[in-house]
Amino acid sequence: MSAGSGLRHPDVIVVGAGIVGAACAHELALQGANVLVLDRAGIGGGVTAAGMGHVVVMDDTPAEFALSSWSRRLWLDLAPRLDARQAFVRCGTVWVAADDEEYDLAAERRDALMRQGIACEMLDARQLRDAEPFLRDGLRGGMIVPDDAVVYAPSAAAWLLGNVSDMGASSGHGSIACRTGAQVARLTGEGVMLADGEQLRAGAVLLANGLQATELLPDLPMQAKKGHLLITDRYPGTIRHQILELGYIKSAHNTTGTSVAFNVQPRPTGQLLIGSSRQFDSVDPAIEPAILARMLRRASEYLPQLATLNAIRAWTGCRPATSDGLPLIGPADGAQTVPLWLATGHEGLGVTTALGTAKLIAAQMTGAQADVAIDATPFLPSRFGDTRSVQGVSEGVAHV
Template identity: 65%
Template sequence: YAQTRQQSLARDGVACAMLDEQALRAAEPALREDLRGAMIVPDDGVVYAPAVAAWLLGQPVKGRIATRLDANVERVTRTGVQLADGESIAAGAVLVANGFDAARLLPGLPLRPKKGHLLITDRYPGTVRHQILELGYIKSAHNASGTSVAFNVQPRPTGQLLIGSSRQFDTVDPAIDSAVLARMLARAAHFLPGLRDLNAIRAWTGFRPATNDGLPLIGPAGPFAAGLHPATWLAAGHEGLGVTTALATARLIAAQMSNGATPIDAAPYLPARCAPQEAAHG
């Protein structure tokens, strides 16, 4: 499977290579010794969401975009949006791009919360040199039901290790589930035995906005905005990839909103695919 994955990435122009057992040991000595090999993606990277958001907000837009922080939208109206403080803002179009909370603004939107746990350790520089994940992570990430865990560890610039991952459906309780956290850490220690000797300083949870088919909702809101602003658009449901696919999503939605040529086929992501049949044809 690893070789098939490597060949698929190579065909798409992604630099990657297979490592044998000896090369893997040299790259990541902390991994358990009986692993036979791995695939390395040299250009893979990790972004820190708050830093990305700050960078995007700091881009020069020559007065074309007015940013209002701490202005919570209460509802979408026929002419724009109404804020929580009662202020109404008229707009030529409304783009709903607020993750799982999009379902509050557009009732009936097929978004499900997918709960996840993360844990971060104290500082142990050099323990792990690359982001490492098991190939089974991809299967776990796309499960449509149940609870799953998979090995994923990221070395932070501080020397800390960020450890994941878990996925749970059908809960909106933000409390740490000790049983799931224990499963997740046991899976991580299965690959990195030395983790058992490290100190954890914090664990937390979050919710990913998931769709039934695993693809985001990018395009006109259609039947999900019935009775609201006629030009309501969606960019939501990216599960755990909202930050890393943000710029591509922006290009795709901007092209649709301006009736321009889309950089990729927009059809697989159109919200209308998720609408009930009677609504889609009504």
């Protein structure tokens, strides 16, 4: 990668240098494409920088499970190549059951995950206390998924953009160039136009810029889910796993209103990253004290010691959410001549599913399906209406 430079006639322009855009650019370059990545801010910014970086298997729907479990496997395969800056830690996830009803639901979920080959096991109250001693008394137990992980996503995005030649693709590698401070103002018949009037041509354009994709395609079926996070000072050993309440799953899939759920992560620095909230009535990035206080009260109900810890920073971000909870991965409908593609709408699973998304989009764009382990159909943008066929747009990048 050559930051600040660009290719004169790239095979693909990727708009967005967050974790999804970086992963897509990385995979396309492995397939031989010359890729130009554009971002109006910096690498790994936006919602990538605002999130927790939890690499987790979720199974609300079969499609969500397929993409998240495959992508987690890809992350685990990639992890040995990463370094300390990416802070990849296989810490596991503990899902906490507050009562018998939640414990029974956790057991059902454990059974379903195990049938799909996912390692997990139940914890009774004593085992939960042994796993996380600072959780409050009286919790019924929980479930642990030991292969879940956390990663520092902004640094991972930079790594993906900067490391192609050592990944061992069977055919010749392409290249990645990245231009930051390059805001795309509109799509054109041959590529994109930047806000300063510069026009860039390409064989194809991929929008991987989260909610900002709606600025270029206003009719995309996405909305913002604003969330708050808070990080503490260093308290090594306070928690050992990513810990969530089982009610988090319901909270994550709400389609209206404001909700909070207990979600706390141990960082390699010894800090605690505390979430989470979701709200639909605001895209204002300002911290809302009432929402933050509600989120922290909920977290303290599970981890009482939180009330005594020193918080050093809070922030917000807006997750790009589709109406059916699945991302948009595939060809987009559009009037421009150059093929247009989407990799957005991942809501809170952008980090988890970035690597799988990249393989799905690269396979569609190049026709090389060998590395694809799941069906792309549930994620195609065409599920929301008519769009150009994969065959029709693939011709624009047949040389990749």
